[in-house]
Amino acid sequence: MENPGSSIISALGAGSGVNFAQLASDLSDASFAFQRTNLQSRNETLQARISAAALLRSSVNDLASALGDRIRNGDLSPRASIGNPAVASVSTPAGSNPSGTYALEVTQLARSQTLVSQSYASAGDLVGEGNLRFRFGTVAGATFTEDTAQAALDIAVDASDTLATLAGKIRSASGGRLDAYVASGTGGAQLVIKGAEGAANGFVLEPTSAAANPASTPGDLTYLAWSPASDAGELRQTSQDALYSLDTVQRSSASNTVTGLPDGMTLNLKATNTGSPTTISFTNDSGAITGVMNDFVAALNDIVRLLGETAAAQGGTLGNDPGARELKRDLARLTSEAVMPNAGVGEPRTLADLGLSLNRDGTFRLDTARLDTTLSDSPEATAAMFTTGVFGVFATFDKLARANSRITDPGSLGGSLKRYEAQIERNDVRLERIAVQQENLRERLTRNLIRAEQNIAVSQSTLSFLEQQVELFANQR
Structure with missing residues (x-):
């Protein structure tokens, strides 16, 4: 917003000819330029460090996650x-x-009970209004023993329900316990009902007709009644x-x-x-284990190369970062980590036993001969190293990833990220204070320069008056 003093100076139409409003802005900007530029430069450096540390942390966490997914997906299981x-x-x-x-x-x-009703003329025949109850339990010979742990199923049957619509109601109301459909054969249309597998999942049909004088004939719901004691060939298969x-x-x-x-x-x-x-x-699938170890070594080397670029002593973005140094040490110790601390004598214990070897330049290689020997001598113990339990290859690397991501540890990548982010926040607060101080200085300078401009204008007016008086005095002589 333009300072009102600048418009006053313009309105006076006089003065020194200097743009004092711009001069005040330039002076205030120059007064804080070094501090502002220094803080902005620091923030750029910190942002670069945050990006590098976050990329390293993400690479380690992604490898741990991918390794866990590979094991959980089961292609390494026996x-x-x-x-x-x-x-x-x-x-x-x-x-x-x-x-x-x-x-x-x-x-x-195991098998399910299958019940086939007496015949109807067609699937569109009305079955009669009322309530159809299913009770569940064990059917043995002519007896039925109810399983009281299973709730009975009641189905409301409307006067407009046909054999086909009743089958649909049974399916939807039973929640998967029953299946029903209409079979049309040489004997007419029949309602087929199947229960769930298991001896206790047999069932009986107990209809209650809404008719004043129920009759066990097609069109009256009681025609569908069934129990083992009254079976007349409807039971086609007993549950077991x-x-x-x-x-x-x-x-x-x-x-x-x-x-x-x-x-x-x-x-x-x-x-x-x-x-x-x-x-x-x-x-055991030895080929799958060899494959995952090859992939593991390749992924580790990607992390080592990234670490070498970002944490180089000369010119590396994280050249003096404690989190990057700790990750280097963790990776260097990886081959000797006790993956299976409770392994028996002669059984594989470390990643080195799985062929993981460290080169002099810090990269990894797979010693396939050693891995093949381990697979041959201890196939079951080797397979046990590739589970999602508290011990094993995944647990070991997951522990490394979690340790390097822990924000409460100032010596980890997580701790470095927290520290750099906190420094940026402090710098941003200082930049905000500088902006306020700069604006205050600009306003103060503008006011002072306006007063100076006004004084100059008054002095010039006085000088002009005196010059006129001198000239008049000289002409009178």
Whole structure:
């Protein structure tokens, strides 16, 4: 905003001819130019350091994250195989380290109850108004034992409901416990209802008709009633549990998908093999381990090169940064870190045992001969190093990444970032103070120079008057 004094000077139309408003601005700017330029230069340097430290920290954290994802995705876990894949398929959780062998014998598969109603003329026939109740439990012969832990299912049936719309209501209202559809065959249209797998998931149908005189005929809801005691051929399959043995231990499961097994195994049972047990075993994928070690070494060398550029003693943005120095030391110690501190005698303990070697220039290389020897001599112990547990390759590098990111440690990259950001904040506060001081000086100089301009104008007017008087006096003589 233009100082009002400048317009006053212009209005006077006199004075020294000097633009005192601009002079005041230039003088105030020059008075603080050195401090302002110095602080701005410091901020530029600090911003460069922040960018370099953040890039280094991000590179280390990204490698830790990628390594964890690689392990969790399961391509490094021992692979499960089964002697007779027609009996079952086997899977294990990503990042687990299963071992050993298991004998599996399946004597019975889990199945669901299947009920086929009496016939209707078509899927569009009305079923009758009322309430259709399902109770769940075990069907054995002519008896039904309710499972009180399962809530009964009540379905309101409208007068306009057909066999087809009732099937849709059963599906939507059961929350997955029941499936229903209309089958149209040579005997007419029939409602097919299937329950969930497992012996306790059988069911009975108990309709309540809204008719004044219910009749068990098509068009009245009671026509759909069913219980094992009244079965007239509607029951086509009884629900049952899967029966199997693992290492001769008898077990049962309400589903053919079996969980809660040793090593986190999941079995998907497909067929029975009574009297002919099949073997489940696990093999380590040495090729996947070699692949991840090659990728790990390449990623480490990318970090080493970046560190060499940014933390060079001469000209490096982080040449004297304590966080960068600490990262260098951590990387140099990496090959000797005890990845598996509880390893047995002769088992791999360090990353060096996995072939990670340090060159004289600080870069890494993979000693494939040593890695192959470790894989050959201790395949299970080697596989155990590639899990997401408290020990292992991932845990070791993740610990390194977290330590270098910790903002509470002034000797880490995180601590350096916090320190540089705090310095920029302090410099910004000083720049704001300088701006205020500069503006105050400009206003003060403007006021003083305006007064000086006014005094000069008065002096010039007085001088002009005196010159006129002298000239008049001289002419009178």
